[in-house]
Amino acid sequence: MSRPIKATVNTAALRHNLYTVKQLAPSANVWSVVKANAYGHGLARCFSALSSTDGFALLNYEEAIFLREAGITQPILLLEGFFKPYDLSLIEAYQLTVAVHSYWQVEALANFAAKKPISVYLKINNGMNRLGFSPDDVATVWQQLSALPSVGKVTLMSHFASADEGEMxxxxxxxxxxxxxxxxxxxxxxxxxxxxxxxPGTHHQWIRPGIILYGASPSGRSEDIAGFGLRPVMTLSSEIIAIQEVAPGEGIGYGHRYSTTTTQRIGVIACGYADGYPRHAPSGTPVIVAGKHCHTVGTISMDMMMVDLTHCPEATIGTPVELWGAQLPVDTVGAVAGTLGYELLTAVTQRVPFSVTANEN
Structure with a gap:
């Protein structure tokens, strides 16, 4: 039997989340953001569940080509644009929509003899200072792009650095x-x-939901999305593979960063940082064992982690463990570990086997 850790992707939850997003912005078209291999869930596992979207947004040509060859006919948006002028031939061939954020890209489009005009998203830097043209230059660049025979529809695009922090x-x-x-x-x-x-005043003609499609919070706080009915799409689970009875005053794990104060029942879970679980997660990080909230103790190892089972006497070898998912939001784990659900979901490594379910519950 293989090692018991696994990640389960619930396509029914993904489909439900897209429906929920559409209800939030009923007048807008939806770009379903599937960058980073669908936020770690696996693009090949997810795209069919998002078939009712108006378009897909991502970064890599390989993923865009995969979607086209899989039969996707909706628009596909390259969020970082193109990286070399010769990329435009590929963009034209696969009918991709491309973000334009730099003057060299405008020049490349001007020099490209397109057989069919390319749809463009003109990126505006509104204070994030990552990608995009200065607001002072946007009107001029828009006019330049609109005049090019190689360019089709031009859509204005921007991004918000602090949309999760309130109206101010x-x-x-x-x-x-x-x-x-x-x-x-x-x-x-x-x-x-x-x-x-x-x-909602920002919805306009198109919205670009990403993390909320996968049931996690853009703020990193699970309570912030509790009222929206979003469902977690990924469950990372494993099992107890060993149990130790540890006397008071003993150290647990590498560096003995945790020491017992009483006799404790310590379980070993088949999951570690080589699976994508954060090594820096401190003692006290929550896990669900046999449906009960328990807490990690000691340093996360490459392949294993330890959990206090003192108050979970029913747990034994083979007892199931949820590391995040339907019972334990990934954002809760991320908050304790000093990171975000985004990072945890996208960090699950290739050695973790994935399965797909369409459980409606």
Whole structure:
């Protein structure tokens, strides 16, 4: 029998989350963001469950080509744009939509003899200072792109750095966008997951939900999305593979970063940092054992982690463990470990076997 750790992807939950997002923005089209191999869930496992989306957004040409060859006919948006001028031939061949965020890309499009115009998303830097043109330059770049025979529809695109932090944090970026684009007759795509949930005024013609499709919170706090009915799509689970009765004053794990104060019943779980579980997760990180909340003790090892079973006497070898999922939100684990659900979901490694379920419960 293989090692008991596994990740289970619930496509019914993914389908439900997309439906929920559509209800939040009923007048907008939806780009389902499937970058990073569908946020670690596996693009090949997920795209069919997202078939009712209006488009797919990702980064890699390989993933875009996979979707096209799998029969996807909806638009596919390359969120980081193209990386070399010769990429435009591939973009044209597979009918991809491309973000444009730099002047060299505008020049490359001007020099490209397209047989069919390429749809473009003009990226605006509204204060995140990552990708995009200055708001002062947007109108000029929009006019340049709109005049090019190689360019088809031009959509305005931006991103919010703090959409999960309340209305006050949105005022300045929205002001910048309004000043830069008020005179432009173009569709808009501004809303990420957080803006989709909490700032309906940003929905416009297109929204770009990512993490919320997979049932995790853009703020990293599971309680922030509790009222939306989103369901976790991935469950990471394993089993107890050994149990030790440890006397008071004994150290647990590498470096003895945890020591027992009383006699404790310590379980060993088949999961470690080589599976993608964060090594820096401290003692006290929650896990679910036999349906009960328990806590890790000691340093996470490459292949194993330890859990206090003192108050879970029914646990034995082979008892199931949920590391995150339907009973334990991934964001809860991330918060204790000093990270986000995003990182945990995308960090699950290739040696963890995946399975797919369509359980509606």
């Amino acid at each position: 944090q949105m005022r300045e970026p929205l002001r910048r966008l309004d000043l830069a684009t008020s005179m432009l007759n173009a569709p808009r795509c501004y809303a990420n997951s957080a803006a989709t949930l909490w700032h």
